[in-house]
Amino acid sequence: MSFNLEIITPDQVIYNENIDLVIMPGIEGDFGILKNHMPFLTYLRLGLIYIYKEKKIIDSFLVNTGIVEVTNQSCVLLTEDIVRSKDFKSSEKNDEMDQLKTKILKKIYYS
Amino acid sequence: MPSLKDLRNRISSVKSTKKITSAMKMVAAAKLKRAQNNAEQTRPYAKKMSEIVSSLVKNQGSKEFKFGERKTKNVLLIICSADRGLCGGFNGSIIKFSKKLSMELSNKGLNISYIFVGKKAYFSLRRICKDSILENFTDIANPSVEFDLAKTIRDKILKLFLENTIDECHLVYTKFKSAISQTVESLQLLPLKQQELENDKESVNQLYDFEPDEEVILNEIIPKNIAIQIHTALLENLASEQGSRMTAMDNATRNANDMIDNLTLFYNRSRQALITKELIEIISGAEAV
Numbered sequence: 001m002s003f004n005l006e007i008i009t010p011d012q013v014i015y016n017e018n019i020d021l022v023i024m025p026g027i028e029g030d031f032g033i034l035k036n037h038m039p040f041l042t043y044l045r046l047g048l049i050y051i052y053k054e055k056k057i058i059d060s061f062l063v064n065t066g067i068v069e070v071t072n073q074s075c076v077l078l079t080e081d082i083v084r085s086k087d088f089k090s091s092e093k094n095d096e097m098d099q100l101k102t103k104i105l106k107k108i109y110y111s
Numbered sequence: 112m113p114s115l116k117d118l119r120n121r122i123s124s125v126k127s128t129k130k131i132t133s134a135m136k137m138v139a140a141a142k143l144k145r146a147q148n149n150a151e152q153t154r155p156y157a158k159k160m161s162e163i164v165s166s167l168v169k170n171q172g173s174k175e176f177k178f179g180e181r182k183t184k185n186v187l188l189i190i191c192s193a194d195r196g197l198c199g200g201f202n203g204s205i206i207k208f209s210k211k212l213s214m215e216l217s218n219k220g221l222n223i224s225y226i227f228v229g230k231k232a233y234f235s236l237r238r239i240c241k242d243s244i245l246e247n248f249t250d251i252a253n254p255s256v257e258f259d260l261a262k263t264i265r266d267k268i269l270k271l272f273l274e275n276t277i278d279e280c281h282l283v284y285t286k287f288k289s290a291i292s293q294t295v296e297s298l299q300l301l302p303l304k305q306q307e308l309e310n311d312k313e314s315v316n317q318l319y320d321f322e323p324d325e326e327v328i329l330n331e332i333i334p335k336n337i338a339i340q341i342h343t344a345l346l347e348n349l350a351s352e353q354g355s356r357m358t359a360m361d362n363a364t365r366n367a368n369d370m371i372d373n374l375t376l377f378y379n380r381s382r383q384a385l386i387t388k389e390l391i392e393i394i395s396g397a398e399a400v
Contacts (some may be wrong), residue, residue: 008156010258010342028322042165042322043135043331067332069319071164080258082336 002034004074005051007061009082015059020051020054022075024068033075040070046097048085048104049077062101113353115385122371129367135197136360143290143353149255150287150346158340164336167329168303178272178333180302185222187245187268187277188213191284192232193352199359201285201293201352202231208295209283210234224277226264228345240345245271252349261342265293269334284344291358293351298344300337300394340382352377 005022007015023032026045033040044066051059066079087107088097113121144267192205209232213223224243227233233247246267271277278303285293321328 008159010153010156010261010339013155026322039319040322041167041319041327041328067160067328067335069159069165076159078156078163078335080262080338092225 001035002053003033005077006074007072007077007082009079014050014082015061019051019053019058020055023050023052024077025049025063026068033070036072037075037078039072041068043067044077044079046100048107059075062088062105064097064101112381115378115382118381122374122378125367125370125374129195129364129371132360132363132367136357139198139353139357139360143350143357146350146353147254147287150350153339153343153346157343160336160339164329164332167325167332177330178301178303180304181278183221183278185224185277185279186216187224187226187271187280187292188216189226189228189264189268189280189282189341190232190236191282191348192227192229193348194230194251194253197359198230198352199362200355201355202235204295205283205285206232206235209299210239212281212283212297213240221279226267227310228260228264229348232291238379256342256345256349258338258342260337261345264341265334265338268301269337278302282341282344284348285313287347287350287354290354293355298340300340303333305396 002018004018005015005017005019006013021032022036023030026042027045028042030047031042041083044063046064047062048063049061049063050057053063062083062085063077064081064084066077069076069078088101088105090102188209190205190209192202196202216223222243223240224245225236225240226245227236227247228251230247230249230318233244233249237244242285248260248264268280272280279299282300284296284298286296287293
């Protein structure tokens with residue numbers, strides 16, 4: 001029961017794979033997308049995206065706002081600021097945003 | 112008539128100019144390739160974004176929204192040019208276009224302010240519009256155009272628009288058609304032209320479930336759409352600059368070749384003439400004895 005998830009930034013398509021479940025930090029609360037979700041459009045707040053396949057987390061991203069469009073068989077995330085959780089390094093400035101991001105990364109997993 | 116030494120110097124100087132232009136041509140070709148690749152990579156994002164926006168605006172109907180049209184009094188022009196010269200008519204045509212556009216706008220009785228991206232247009236237009244320049248961004252493509260620049264410009268114009276300091280915003284840039292053909296165009300960033308978006312293309316009219324609701328999402332998406340439009344324009348501008356430089360330098364190299372041929376021919380002729388003259392002198396001298 002997989003569907004296609006695409007994560008697109010202005011520079012490149014950073015993720016384009018078939019997955020089972022994705023959990024995203026929506027503006028009104030976290031939500032999960034499974035196959036055959038109804039068409040859905042929302043935007044994200046700062047938070048973590050978890051990607052599941054065969055009941056395991058296979059990847060996670062740290063995202064800072066973005067737009068999610070879910071259509072019949074696919075889910076597209078457009079975002080300007082996203083990084084793989086494990087690749088995140090706080091920049092030299094270490095401003096408020098960086099501290100928030102570091103804090104969020106330390107959060108324990110869902111489930 | 113120039114002496115042989117003068118001719119030799121002239122030929123060698125043309126030769127070294129030719130070396131420079133042909134090197135510049137090759138550098139421009141490599142940079143053009145990279146700029147085109149970059150432009151290619153933003154395409155999926157821009158395409159998806161415009162699809163979402165057009166389907167949203169379609170659903171929205173004729174309801175009023177934050178970025179809608181209003182009575183125009185103040186216009187902001189964002190003029191993108193290159194940081195360097197030696198790229199044929201590239202900067203010249205941008206400057207000409209901007210002058211024409213601002214003339215048209217001021218004839219309509221509108222106040223114009225400017226943001227410049229790139230040095231060249233700024234340097235030649237700053238005297239005409241000195242008080243109305245808001246900002247000047249330089250060194251944009253060093254080493255490549257960053258998305259952050261588009262975001263900075265976007266934030267700036269949105270702020271001005273929402274403060275009612277400006278009512279309209281146009282972006283002047285060079286559209287890249289091919290390495291040898293580019294056209295200067297202006298693109299209206301704000302306010303949104305609803306009709307244009309609606310007639311954009313036959314996008315599938317999806318019935319979405321919105322969270323929180325349509326209007327909020329639309330107001331969230333539009334700034335992102337503007338940023339990507341600016342970014343795409345800057346990338347196209349860069350590709351056009353490199354394309355235009357490549358063609359200009361190719362022409363210069365060819366002209367240098369022609370010049371070297373002509374000069375060498377002339378040099379050999381004068382050399383031969385000189386030899387013949389000397390021989391005649393010697394022979395007639397010998398006959399006299």
